[in-house]
Amino acid sequence: MSDGDKSHMSVLLPEARVALFTTDAESKESFQALEKDWRFARVSLTVIDGDVEMAIKHYSSSQSPELVIIQTEEIDDGFTDKLESLAGHLSEKTSAIVIGPVNDVNLYRKLIGMGVSDYLVRPIKTAAFSDDIAATLIESVGSGDSRLIAVMGAKGGVGATVISEALAWHISSDLGQKTFFLDAAAGWSTLSVGMNFEPSTTLAEAVRAAAEGNEDSLTRMIANPEEKLFILSSGGDVMLDDHIEPEKFEALLKYLMGLYPVVIVDLSGGTAALKRAVLTRAHLTYLVSAPTLPSVRAARTLLHEIGDLRGGNNDGLNVILNMHGYAPKFEVPKKQIEEGLERPLSIVIPFDPVSFVQTESEAGKLGASKNGSEIVKNLLGPVKALLSISANAAGSSEEKNDGIGRFFTKRKTKS
Ligand SMILES: Nc1ncnc2c1ncn2[C@@H]1O[C@H](COP(=O)(O)OP(=O)(O)OP(=O)(O)O)[C@@H](O)[C@H]1O
Ligand SMILES: [Mg+2]
Structure with a gap:
């Protein structure tokens, strides 16, 4: 070997x-x-x-x-x-x-x-x-050679969803990878607005179909906005009703990883059980944090918990500092964040409401703007590294x- x-x-x-x-x-x-x-x-x-x-x-x-x-x-x-x-x-x-x-x-x-x-x-x-x-x-x-990418926020509203969306668009278009994008948020998913599709199913139905091996029904649940991008068109679940069984969710992941070389899961709205199911087996994880103390503290705790979940192995774990500069007086300085997290920040994304909110509202690609394309380039770095490892393995x-x-x-x- x-x-x-x-x-x-x-x-x-x-x-x-x-x-x-x-x-x-x-x-x-x-x-x-x-x-x-x-x-x-x-x-x-x-x-x-x-x-x-x-x-x-x-x-x-x-x-x-x-x-x-x-x-x-x-x-x-x-x-x-x-x-x-x-x-x-x-x-x-x-x-x-x-x-x-x-x-x-x-x-x-x-x-x-x-x-x-x-x-x-x-x-x-x-x-x-x-x-x-x-x-x-x-x-x-x-x-297989399928690579699972998890994106999770250290706390709510730190930008995990917009970052997952940017990854999905640009891994499929810029890196030319057949990519599947899945939101673990069930009824709380905002993906249909961010990626511009009509939800035609619920996460609950999709995981049931996967657990029953019903491929015909799963095929009908997939939106395909671009040649190489596939999205589970879920989001129709009742918001106040979430009970996705993690074993069935695993069956869905297994099915998707058998078909798509890259599977991205936005965990920002998922339950703890779904987060665990994905974080345990992800090849690459983006943990997104804002530069404020509550977020950095939560990121620190999560890093330890993810490490425990993976037997101390934090390979492929990247911390993204997002919204840097949105409240400079109250932000924890970068150096201090790195000391607190005991690891370097992989990517720092500036606070840029024009690029982000415009992208989000118009279901556009973050990389389409000048500022956005620089951010996307940085976001794709770890994916490129991962895929070349996978190419070597292949x-x-x-x-x-x-x-x-x-x-x-x-x-x-x-x-
Ligand atoms: N760097 C940034 N600059 C400005 N606005 C941003 C930035 N990153 C994200 N946003 C905006 O912050 C808001 C929250 O982002 P998003 O929904 O992606 O967060 P989240 O972590 O997925 O939240 P939730 O916990 O609800 O799932 C959105 O309106 C998004 O456009
Ligand atoms: Mg979200």
């Missing part, structure tokens, strides 16, 4: 089963420690005492999981023959990793040629183990198609 930037793997992994066949106490321990890794919350981990022969026996009578890891002390042809016969018992969707006793380039090449995802040398440290399993699962089960998986594929598939194409 590449030693490059691994931040694209800092996400909640997809639901999957992983089985380790080993008799080695150290490997068992490293594997079991993954239970504590927040990314593995939905991954079920099983250790089976045994080797490749045990795996053959096991999967001749039971269904194979998404990933099988085999530890071996023998690395001769006898082992690779057994591995070949194991492949015959595994499902088409199963990937394989082998752990062996020594570094051996020829063996590595042979295994990769057989479709094994990776060859690791014992002893395995938990961190390396988790990165390797994460990369294999992301590639094979496919959280590139590496294409490369891997030459050598690393799912175990069974590769074996079939070879025979």
Whole structure:
């Protein structure tokens, strides 16, 4: 696996089963420690005492999981023959990793040629183990290359919605990405005015359709104001009635991320449960704060809570200071804000009522004005960085198609 930037793997992994066949106490321990890794919350981990022969026996009578890891002390042809016969018992969707006793380039090449995802040398440290399993699962089960972007205000009215709208317009048009834009605010959504569409559905109906797998009905709920921009045309919910179940909302996210390379969620009007559901798995988060003390305090608390939610991992988290200069006498100075938040501000947006309120009222694009285009350029910076990571990841998986594929598939194409 590449030693490059691994931040694209800092996400909640997809639901999957992983089985380790080993008799080695150290490997068992490293594997079991993954239970504590927040990314593995939905991954079920099983250790089976045994080797490749045990795996053959096991999967001749039971269904194979998404990933099988085999530890071996023998690395001769006898082992690779057994591995070949194991492949015959595994499902088409199963990937394989082998752990062996020594570094051996020829063996590595042979295994990769057989479709094994990776060859690791014992002893395995938990961190390396988790990165390797994460990369294999992301590639094979496919959280896909879809990138989830969350936008949230530290308090009400700080500009999260207008910033999400600007991101949606400009990621789809300037960066040419097929983008889906979703508002978690249900009946409190102002998106139909900001993006100029007639709400044709409610968030409640959309999440129900996703949970039931009703694609026809979901397709009818999508507005498409520009070639690459798609919006859930929700907002018709009763304002004083919100009960969107987070599990169903997750089903909607899963459906959208299967179809759209970029999904943006405006969390500013969402419930705490929906905020948690999105923040836990977002690849990029914009936390928007005003420069006033109540907002900065709330931002500080939220940064800690988001960190806790993600097991201390704040990769991809950007703080945007918005409306800078709207009440200079009462604003916390930038330097002090950065000290209080214990991190640099990613973007500072000046108070600019003409650009913002005009954009909002006319359902225009923020980047259309001179001031606005500078703001948009800054807002797109983290997205560009994220997408090039994702492009690298896509590139590496294409490369891997030459050598690393799912175990069974590769074996079939070879025979
Ligand atoms: N930098 C700015 N300069 C001037 N006005 C701004 C700026 N950013 C946002 N606004 C204006 O502030 C108002 C609130 O913005 P917005 O609705 O996006 O905030 P929000 O955080 O989504 O609020 P809510 O908590 O209600 O969801 C809007 O009228 C918007 O145009
Ligand atoms: Mg809002």
